[in-house]
Amino acid sequence: MNGRVAAVRLVDVSRTFREGSHSVVHAVKNVNLEFGRGTLTLVMGPSGSGKTTLLSLVGGLLAPSEGDIEVDSVRLASLSPAALTEFRLRRVGFIYQRFRLLDALSASENIELPLTLAGVSRPKSRQRAVALAARVGLDDRLGARARSLSGGEQQRVAIARALANDPPVLLADEPTGSLDSVAGQRIIELLHGAATEGASVVVATHDERLVPFADMVVRMEDGRVVDVARG
Ligand code: ADP
Numbered sequence: 001m002n003g004r005v006a007a008v009r010l011v012d013v014s015r016t017f018r019e020g021s022h023s024v025v026h027a028v029k030n031v032n033l034e035f036g037r038g039t040l041t042l043v044m045g046p047s048g049s050g051k052t053t054l055l056s057l058v059g060g061l062l063a064p065s066e067g068d069i070e071v072d073s074v075r076l077a078s079l080s081p082a083a084l085t086e087f088r089l090r091r092v093g094f095i096y097q098r099f100r101l102l103d104a105l106s107a108s109e110n111i112e113l114p115l116t117l118a119g120v121s122r123p124k125s126r127q128r129a130v131a132l133a134a135r136v137g138l139d140d141r142l143g144a145r146a147r148s149l150s151g152g153e154q155q156r157v158a159i160a161r162a163l164a165n166d167p168p169v170l171l172a173d174e175p176t177g178s179l180d181s182v183a184g185q186r187i188i189e190l191l192h193g194a195a196t197e198g199a200s201v202v203v204a205t206h207d208e209r210l211v212p213f214a215d216m217v218v219r220m221e222d223g224r225v226v227d228v229a230r231g
């Protein structure tokens with residue numbers, strides 16, 4: 001597999017939001033980008049510049065107002081609602097800014113959730129959760145309720161959950177934002193590792209410490225891409 005093959009392509013993508021009855025917010029404006037297989041891309045820019053909206057578009061959580069998004073040459077707009085759900089479940093891992101774990105479930109149950117939804121049976125999903133927990137350094141916390149975990153531990157559960165189905169597209173929204181530098185370093189190593197194994201990894205961040213790990217750095221302002229630097 002060619003490491004530079006574009007797995008994700010955005011063609012003139014815009015997304016607007018209606019604010020009240022009169023004004024419209026242009027969250028993402030005329031964006032053209034390609035994210036290669038096996039690469040780590042950072043999307044950087046001030047708060048409100050469109051980073052989260054861009055990730056949500058790539059992950060099929062939001063539809064563009066204009067333009068096209070293609071993943072492995074499939075236009076997301078051409079997918080039926082059921083096929084789009086399958087796409088999100090099997091092809092995309094999403095690490096949300098505030099983790100979005102299910103508080104009442106254990107760490108293991110959170111990690112197993114996408115596997116269960118994908119039809120993987122219990123002993124197998126448990127096995128996979130154990131392996132993923134080891135990978136993110138959470139082995140001893142698998143049985144703990146999500147709500148009792150520290151911020152750094154919750155973040156690692158969120159990453160393990162995002163990796164559960166081995167998704168070719170991994171999206172992370174400010175994953176090191178609330179973490180100290182040691183925990184942050186660990187997270188970026190995990191994301192970088194996923195890219196090394198062939199995923200297209202896209203990370204929205206303010207954290208300049210991540211720049212040395214990136215193959216591409218996209219800078220956004222007011223919904224537009226204002227600079228693309230390749231490492
Ligand atoms: P960032 O992640 O870079 O902080 P966002 O993508 O969250 O930026 O937001 C970009 C712009 O779009 C902001 O002006 C924000 O207020 C607006 N926006 C984002 N999501 C919505 C929404 N669901 N409804 C209305 N406006 C939104």
Ligand code: MG
Pocket residue numbers: 051052053173204
């Ligand atoms: Mg954001």
